[in-house]
Amino acid sequence: MKEKIEKILKEKTGEEVKVEKAPLGYGDYATNIALLLGKKEKKDSREVAEEIKKSIKSPLFEKVEEKNGFLNFFLSLEALRDEFFEVLKKEKDYGKEKCKKIVVIDYSSPNIAKSFGIGHLRSTIIGHSLYKIYQFLGWKAVGINHLGDWGTQYGKLLYQIKKEGKDPEKLSIRELEDLYIRFHKEAEKDPKMEEEGRRWFSLLEKGDKEAKRIWEVCREKSLVEFEKIYRDLEVKIDYCLGESFYEGKLEEVIKEAKEKKVAKESKGAFIIEFENMPPAMILKSDRSTTYLTRDLAAAKYRLKRFSPDLFIYEVGADQILHLKQLFSAVEKLGWADKERFVHVPHGMFRLKEGKFSTRKGRTVHLEDVLSMAKEKAEKIIENSSTARDISLEEKKKLAKIVGIGAVKYNDLKRHHKRDVLFDWDQILSLKGDSGPYLQYTCVRCKSIIKKAKEVRSEIKDLNSEERKIVKRIIQFKETVELAAETFSPNIIAEYAFKLAKEFNSFYDTYPILGNAKRVAVTKAVLIILENSLNLLTISVPEKM
Ligand code: ARG
Numbered sequence: 001m002k003e004k005i006e007k008i009l010k011e012k013t014g015e016e017v018k019v020e021k022a023p024l025g026y027g028d029y030a031t032n033i034a035l036l037l038g039k040k041e042k043k044d045s046r047e048v049a050e051e052i053k054k055s056i057k058s059p060l061f062e063k064v065e066e067k068n069g070f071l072n073f074f075l076s077l078e079a080l081r082d083e084f085f086e087v088l089k090k091e092k093d094y095g096k097e098k099c100k101k102i103v104v105i106d107y108s109s110p111n112i113a114k115s116f117g118i119g120h121l122r123s124t125i126i127g128h129s130l131y132k133i134y135q136f137l138g139w140k141a142v143g144i145n146h147l148g149d150w151g152t153q154y155g156k157l158l159y160q161i162k163k164e165g166k167d168p169e170k171l172s173i174r175e176l177e178d179l180y181i182r183f184h185k186e187a188e189k190d191p192k193m194e195e196e197g198r199r200w201f202s203l204l205e206k207g208d209k210e211a212k213r214i215w216e217v218c219r220e221k222s223l224v225e226f227e228k229i230y231r232d233l234e235v236k237i238d239y240c241l242g243e244s245f246y247e248g249k250l251e252e253v254i255k256e257a258k259e260k261k262v263a264k265e266s267k268g269a270f271i272i273e274f275e276n277m278p279p280a281m282i283l284k285s286d287r288s289t290t291y292l293t294r295d296l297a298a299a300k301y302r303l304k305r306f307s308p309d310l311f312i313y314e315v316g317a318d319q320i321l322h323l324k325q326l327f328s329a330v331e332k333l334g335w336a337d338k339e340r341f342v343h344v345p346h347g348m349f350r351l352k353e354g355k356f357s358t359r360k361g362r363t364v365h366l367e368d369v370l371s372m373a374k375e376k377a378e379k380i381i382e383n384s385s386t387a388r389d390i391s392l393e394e395k396k397k398l399a400k401i402v403g404i405g406a407v408k409y410n411d412l413k414r415h416h417k418r419d420v421l422f423d424w425d426q427i428l429s430l431k432g433d434s435g436p437y438l439q440y441t442c443v444r445c446k447s448i449i450k451k452a453k454e455v456r457s458e459i460k461d462l463n464s465e466e467r468k469i470v471k472r473i474i475q476f477k478e479t480v481e482l483a484a485e486t487f488s489p490n491i492i493a494e495y496a497f498k499l500a501k502e503f504n505s506f507y508d509t510y511p512i513l514g515n516a517k518r519v520a521v522t523k524a525v526l527i528i529l530e531n532s533l534n535l536l537t538i539s540v541p542e543k544m
Helices: 002-013 034-039 044-057 077-093 117-137 154-163 171-191 192-205 211-232 243-259 292-304 317-333 366-382 394-410 435-451 466-475 476-485 490-509 515-537
Strands: 029-031 061-067 070-075 102-106 142-146 263-265 271-272 279-282 310-317 341-344 349-351
Touching: 002 029, 002 034, 002 044, 002 490, 029 077, 034 044, 034 070, 034 171, 034 279, 034 515, 044 117, 077 466, 077 515, 102 117, 102 292, 117 142, 117 211, 117 271, 117 310, 117 349, 117 366, 117 394, 142 292, 154 171, 154 192, 171 192, 171 211, 171 243, 192 211, 211 292, 211 310, 243 263, 243 279, 279 292, 279 317, 292 317, 310 317, 317 341, 317 490, 366 476, 394 435, 394 490, 435 490, 435 515, 466 476, 466 490, 466 515, 476 515, 490 515
Parallel strands: 102 142, 102 310, 310 341
Antiparallel strands: 029 070, 061 070, 263 271, 271 279
């Protein structure tokens, strides 16, 4: 609708016009084009507005008003109806677009030899939702899991395994994590251990057989656990290209950086300097590489392999500087304009006691969060009337959809930048602004539609509640676009919640069965809610 209005205004004024959703009481859409034109042409903006207003004769509008130089548009019943029927006709394809662009999204990217922590949940969920959103808008989306499987910390782990004489094959992920924690505790008293850790990483880099063998066991074990979690979360990432994948590609990057004089020597190391940021190291004085070196190699590889128009990194806000340095370095090397790179930083989950930290042993394991969520959902289902009609197996399946949906939605409903205080009750909430509330609304719509005989496609009038819902429904496309433009799935979550609330209060006020128009509205609500939840990677059960 926004685009349609923008097009009309462009025809009338010859300008690129931006139309926004109007504030309450000012119609449906508004634009400040008259103010802008007034300034440009040194005319009274109200007169300009009046002129534009007079020239618009479109069946889209019931009326167009001028207020303080703004133009406010009120949609006509006909416009609402046409778009509404589009929804009913296109169903799950409603709002889909075509485009020839490619986006590479770097998300999830947990570190091996540690359990999948709650911290990586945000990246996984938000990143995967962005992936779906861009795909919906027609982009070719490439998802990459930049697994943390290389670096000095693995030298430390190898050293600790050796020191304690452990057999890596027999260690669980939690035990590996404990070894890492112990390393740091002991290293506080014995600084020589840091040295040993570096030495073991250097052995690994040189391809030492024993070091490589232990590392491979740890990596494999982690992947098995991560896969389990991805399966639970219903997240599939196209490529798992971890940091170790770039091992053979690092020398070339360092060489290029030296040759192009992007990197320079400093105290035996190689660093890249920036105008307004601290310098970053790409080669340490002991010849080992860094996280940045590997990210540079990854950027180069992705450019060549996928030719993306856009790179999205869904990575914690604690890495803002690192990614800024990366994007700048890529530009300095002449590989690509840094405008093509976006960091979508997510805020951190915080405990009341402070930050999560594996080193300090302050972690919450995602595995536990997910099983708690399922358990809680199971209990609620057990006490509900639905429990009588379904088998045990169905109950388990439903509990999973609801529990996981709750966890995902809890993450997606907040703006990615905001920190989240870790709160069990909120994460597992099944009421109010929650995933299960939206799922439940969908199921309610489904059951109404099943009972209704036909979905009549004729609308002669809409009462004010129906009108409100239909207006909300047809804002779906612009909502998805805005979410993509601002990398904010929470915009879709908020939108879906508002629609569900409006529908439920409508349901409480009016009988729907027996009134074909209202059944049609119910059907459209279901389509839009399902489409929204699909973009949020949340499934909808059949019964609930
Ligand atoms: N493994 C990293 C971490 O857990 C995140 C990697 C993000 N992606 C990247 N290309 N640096 O902190």
